[in-house]
Amino acid sequence: MEEASAPPTEVWPDNLPAVNFFIALGGGCWNLGPNGPTGLRPEAFREVRLAQRIRAADWPDIFEDLRVLEDAALETMRQSK
Secondary structure: OOOOOOOOOOOOHHHHHHHHHHHHHOOOOEEEEOOEEEEEOHHHHHHHHHHOOOOOOOHHHHHHHHHHHHHHHHHHHHHOO
């Protein structure tokens, strides 16, 4: 996958935990199909969550935001083909 080069984007404080989690997953945590990425690999979530010391009580909100980030990233990758 090609790394994106774009101007910095402002992140609202409420979204920062999910953005940091998404970044921590890195580029190697995508499921790949014949036409490219199909979604994040959920088996990586637990290890990254623990490494980032995210409390279980905070995880549902972060997970919901992470799905929005995942959908946006997939859409962007599809458009760049």
